[in-house]
Amino acid sequence: MVDEDALLARLTARQCWDAETLRGPATERLASNENVELPRGLAHQGRYALRLLNLFDGDLGRLRAAALRCRELAQEEDSHRQAMWMRATDLCEQAVARVTTRAGADPDHQQSYVHRLMHPEPDPAEELAYRVVWVATLPAPHNLFRASCMTPLSTAQRWARQARPTRTPRSCCRYHAVDWHRASRGARRLLRQARRGAGPVEEVYRRARALAARAGWDTAQREAALSLLSPAEGIIVSPEDSPARWFLLNGQHRTQALLEAGVRRTVVLRAP
Incomplete structure (x- = not known):
């Protein structure tokens, strides 16, 4: 049974x-949450983590196994095939964390929260919000499986990078390879301009895309800045067990790259 669950x-x-690597209208459909039978306003990977929660009938024990x-x-796999198994591990752990960080260790509370996730009611508070x-x-990235060149930083190292930032991209x-200082400045500028028309995150992001297309930026800078604003690809943070503690739902590797470069401020999306 556990092998079948692992394959699932x-x-x-x-x-x-596959959905993350789509381009054009398909990406926009995912970002706008259309035709997605899961709660609105969640990160792209968060949607698939919740899909796993549904497929596993809300059984946290099966997900952990x-x-x-x-x-x-x-x-047991080579480096090429290893990444997909690690992505599957991450999705299972995100599905469990989505429940336990809100409901704690009490099984009754967990069951109640699983029911709410699997049978959501419309709630404006469930929308993502830019910050x-x-x-x-x-929050510290907790699963840096895509890049062997990344190592978590201590608190002292974080602040040392702030004092001596790195602005030269690496190969x-x-x-x-991204200049995250420029990308973050660009994302903040786009957000300021796109927010003038108000509206939900998806509408703001569509306006930001149009503004970026007219900004005259090179392709790398435009894509990096928009990746920070995208509801499907952005850095998504969610409260863990109190407003003072946060958990990364999406954007592990970009967060690490931002920390290593010593970027001062950037744009994230806050999940409820």
């Missing part, structure tokens, strides 16, 4: 990856 998690991870098995299977934040205060991976 990997299949969902593959679907998540599947995550463990996916991690074991990843160790400009200090990068050094962002070791696609995350370090």
